[in-house]
Amino acid sequence: MSQDLDAIDRRILNELVADARLPVAELARRVGLSKTPVAARIKQMEESGLIKGYRAMISPMKLGLSHVTYIELRLSDTRESALKAFNAAVRAIPEVEECYMIAGGFDYLVKIRARDMADYRRIMAEELSTLPHVHSSSSYVAMEAVVEASAPPLE
Template identity: 75%
Template sequence: MTTPDTPHLDATDLKILNELVTNARIPITELARKVGLSKTPVAARMRQLEEIGLITGYRAILSPLRLGLTHVTYVEMRLSDTRHRALEQFNQAVRNIPEIEECYMIAGGFDYLLKVRSRDMADYRRIMAEKLSALPHVHSTSSYVAMEAVVEQTWTSL
């Protein structure tokens, strides 16, 4: 189903996207073979998918576990000021903290939910003391340490 903001994708577009999600480094000739087109139309479709913002980039996906970032903490943040300017200040500041893997504005009993990766509890305490508590307009926080990742995935198919 498409909406005005959702582009129409045909079966070939979906094949291209599925192949790229699986292996973004696939040579264009191999991708063309897999989707049943020549290189030129596949390259044109990829350019179009990039132009409409469906493909936002190509990157290596690093393993946080292999990097030693095995400690995951979810942090509820309540702000002292939720006017537009305060939210903008918070949003900008939170983008500058590399340990924050995800950040969502929430409708509910608190204002933001952050996913923070660290090496261990001592590292998390340092991040909390030096970075998270220093974010603009923070009124209070609650931390929840993950014991085990039951499902943790990236998009690997459509």
């Protein structure tokens, strides 16, 4: 890790990843310190940018978004202006859960969630295929989530 973390910091982070609403008093009890040093450690990790924020984890399945597809996108132009235009446009598509620029046989890997195959087809036709500079795509439908991590391991 690029930031020096001791065993207590890692325990604090693991507890917060499991339950970000954990009261500081309970968190302090679990890591074996008093409230004041635990609060100070959390504040320092927030100020350093290690802790970027807190959010509610919403179940996509409970929202009916059970269809997960990964799409390889190849662009017709990979100059900086084209990449910037693509990046800005893909960020505006609410169904895009993740998007990574890739070094390899294609340019971007996109993860989307949809209600079903018809919804995926609509997203592909109306949103992804119309993104700036998209030349071609290949899609891979996920059958089952075997591992889904919400945070990196802190060991």
